[in-house]
Amino acid sequence: MKEKGKNFIESIIDKDLNNGLSSQKLRFRFPPEPNGYLHIGHIKAIVLNFSLGQKYNAPVNLRFDDTNPIKEDALYIEEIKKDINWLGYQWDQECYASDYFEQLYQWAHLLIDKGLAYVDSQSSEEIAQQKGTPTRPGIPSKDRSRPIQENKELFTQMKEGKFEQGRYVLRAKLSMDSPNMLLRDPVIYRIIYATHPKTKAQWCIYPMYDWTHGQSDFIEQVSHSLCSLEFMPHRALYNAFLTAILPQEKDLPFQREFSRLNVAYSMTSKRKIQKLISLGYVDGWDDPRLHTICALRRKGYTPQSLKRFVELAGVSKRSKVIGLPLLEYCIREDLNLHAERVMAVIDPIKLTIVNYEELYSEDITFEKNPQKPELGHQKVRFSRELYIERSDFMETPPKKFFRLSIGKQVRLKGAYVVQAESVIQDQKDNVVEVRCIYYPDSKSGQSNGESDYSHIKATIHWLSVQDAIDAKANVFDRLLLSDDVDSQKETDYQELINPNSKKTISIKIEKSLANAIEGNQYQFLRMGYFTADKGFDKENRIFNKTATLRDSYKP
RNA sequence: UGGCCCAUGGUGUAACUGGCAACACGUCUGAUUUUGGUUCAGAAGAGUCUAGGUUCGAUCCCUAGUGGGCCAACCA
Numbered sequence: 001m002k003e004k005g006k007n008f009i010e011s012i013i014d015k016d017l018n019n020g021l022s023s024q025k026l027r028f029r030f031p032p033e034p035n036g037y038l039h040i041g042h043i044k045a046i047v048l049n050f051s052l053g054q055k056y057n058a059p060v061n062l063r064f065d066d067t068n069p070i071k072e073d074a075l076y077i078e079e080i081k082k083d084i085n086w087l088g089y090q091w092d093q094e095c096y097a098s099d100y101f102e103q104l105y106q107w108a109h110l111l112i113d114k115g116l117a118y119v120d121s122q123s124s125e126e127i128a129q130q131k132g133t134p135t136r137p138g139i140p141s142k143d144r145s146r147p148i149q150e151n152k153e154l155f156t157q158m159k160e161g162k163f164e165q166g167r168y169v170l171r172a173k174l175s176m177d178s179p180n181m182l183l184r185d186p187v188i189y190r191i192i193y194a195t196h197p198k199t200k201a202q203w204c205i206y207p208m209y210d211w212t213h214g215q216s217d218f219i220e221q222v223s224h225s226l227c228s229l230e231f232m233p234h235r236a237l238y239n240a241f242l243t244a245i246l247p248q249e250k251d252l253p254f255q256r257e258f259s260r261l262n263v264a265y266s267m268t269s270k271r272k273i274q275k276l277i278s279l280g281y282v283d284g285w286d287d288p289r290l291h292t293i294c295a296l297r298r299k300g301y302t303p304q305s306l307k308r309f310v311e312l313a314g315v316s317k318r319s320k321v322i323g324l325p326l327l328e329y330c331i332r333e334d335l336n337l338h339a340e341r342v343m344a345v346i347d348p349i350k351l352t353i354v355n356y357e358e359l360y361s362e363d364i365t366f367e368k369n370p371q372k373p374e375l376g377h378q379k380v381r382f383s384r385e386l387y388i389e390r391s392d393f394m395e396t397p398p399k400k401f402f403r404l405s406i407g408k409q410v411r412l413k414g415a416y417v418v419q420a421e422s423v424i425q426d427q428k429d430n431v432v433e434v435r436c437i438y439y440p441d442s443k444s445g446q447s448n449g450e451s452d453y454s455h456i457k458a459t460i461h462w463l464s465v466q467d468a469i470d471a472k473a474n475v476f477d478r479l480l481l482s483d484d485v486d487s488q489k490e491t492d493y494q495e496l497i498n499p500n501s502k503k504t505i506s507i508k509i510e511k512s513l514a515n516a517i518e519g520n521q522y523q524f525l526r527m528g529y530f531t532a533d534k535g536f537d538k539e540n541r542i543f544n545k546t547a548t549l550r551d552s553y554k555p
Numbered sequence: 556u557g558g559c560c561c562a563u564g565g566u567g568u569a570a571c572u573g574g575c576a577a578c579a580c581g582u583c584u585g586a587u588u589u590u591g592g593u594u595c596a597g598a599a600g601a602g603u604c605u606a607g608g609u610u611c612g613a614u615c616c617c618u619a620g621u622g623g624g625c626c627a628a629c630c631a
Contacts, residue, residue: 007568135558179626212631318562323567549590550591
């Protein structure tokens with residue numbers, strides 16, 4: 001049977017299943033380090049692992065890789081859990097690498113017993129120097145041949161806090177001339193005096209990533225340990241350690257690597273984002289211009305759209321940067337189906353209907369969402385004085401402009417056809433008001449008698465002046481000027497930042513939006529998708545622009 | 556003067572153990588539409604990095620080259 005769209009990870013799993021691996025043994029895991037907020041790149045790993053879990057009906061663990069107390073914080077544990085839940089995933093077990101510290105310590109002793117690890121007293125710099133280069137073999141440490149018993153005693157004392165930070169490390173004795181630099185006697189334990197988010201002051205030696213990850217996978221019986229491409233050289237260590245401490249074990253987990261999701265114009269480096277925040281270029285980790293999960297959420301991205309994005313981006317082993325248009329497509333696709341349509345005028349200009357009764361008004365209705373008629377209708381007040389979008393009127397229109405200009409007709413959404421008659425200008429000749437007439441027999445949804453309005457090419461949105469409410473909208477442009485900041489080593493923030501990445505503008509919204517709830521998404525008819533910002537209330541009516549609508553109008 | 560990984564329309568992925576390159580986004584037409592949105596129909600666009608080899612036949616296997624990525628933290 002030919003299955004299309006299967007990615008290479010799924011192919012590997014299917015092959016394993018065909019080769020006799022029981023589907024009961026399938027287990028995955030998402031292993032973040034709690035040292036910062038999750039970003040769009042993590043979404044790929046999350047979606048990949050959890051959707052594999054769903055597809056194969058296998059459990060997925062959440063494992064915090066908390067082996068470096070200097071960088072980690074309990075705050076991030078909570079934030080990470082929140083983000084994963086928001087994405088709509090439920091993990092099986094909530095695990096911590098620190099749960100395995102004792103076991104890892106015992107295994108380290110086992111490694112020493114086998115003559116495969118030694119305590120090194122050299123400084124970090126000395127060790128680095130002796131490592132050599134990829135083309136030049138390393139030099140063995142003077143401590144490499146330290147007797148096993150002495151190693152055990154020193155390591156035990158390290159654990160007992162007998163030494164100051166940095167005094168000793170435990171190194172695996174592998175090879176000092178491997179072309180894989182990671183195999184050149186890697187450090188597997190170091191002394192750190194810091195408070196760990198989970199184990200507090202219980203430990204003063206901490207295992208390194210390589211000594212932790214494979215073993216943690218084994219303990220949790222993870223079958224397929226998926227990580228990004230840059231961990232490929234670590235696979236040799238992953239396997240070497242597992243086979244060293246578990247020589248008779250047959251069902252060892254194994255690591256497979258996929259390319260990480262790099263998004264154009266996005267910054268995912270914690271250090272760099274932190275810098276942006278401290279320099280005041282963005283307001284915080286959830287500034288909608290960033291690509292952290294909390295920022296995407298605040299901007300109005302939905303879990304569904306982000307999952308879809310990851311799905312469309314695919315899984316492969318090529319390093320690449322995905323462009324923003326795909327991300328925008330995904331949120332439009334979702335919001336088109338779900339967002340309520342409302343009227344809001346972003347850049348208002350007054351439109352007066354001269355032949356409409358001055359004190360008269362009427363209720364106009366239109367569908368909340370043409371994609372979902374069952375949602376019913378929106379009711380808006382129509383009257384003589386309206387606001388329309390400034391860009392919907394032109395004094396000297398180009399040939400293909402279908403909207404309002406003197407002598408031309410448009411339909412006001414849900415209401416009447418109007419024809420512009422004249423404009424009122426200020427001293428500087430700016431148009432401040434458009435005056436028009438309306439055709440009483442052109443009302444939406446009514447039979448129009450003799451008149452035929454089918455030639456009207458455009459429908460524009462509007463708001464009754466007396467009912468319009470003031471609000472604000474944050475409109476964003478890309479924060480960064482370069483599409484691939486993440487791969488740049490040093491960054492000149494001055495030159496990197498788009499000075500016009502955020503504009504806050506005053507807009508007019510319809511009454512029904514006055515009590516919008518934070519996080520709710522709307523389509524401002526013809527203008528794009530907007531989301532009520534956090535803290536939205538009567539005093540503070542702010543919307544974030546989530547995405548623009550597609551626009552095939554080309555002047 | 557190292558090792559590992561990768562190379563398919565503009566972009567991202569697909570093509571089962573080799574059988575005349577498919578899907579999505581984007582682009583362009585046309586239709587529908589009271590959102591220049593949506594939807595629908597259709598089109599253009601690659602002969603699979605290069606050179607060899609194996610084969611009746613190569614995107615797929617082999618060799619070499621080229622280009623890109625990763626690796627020398629007491630980070631993960």
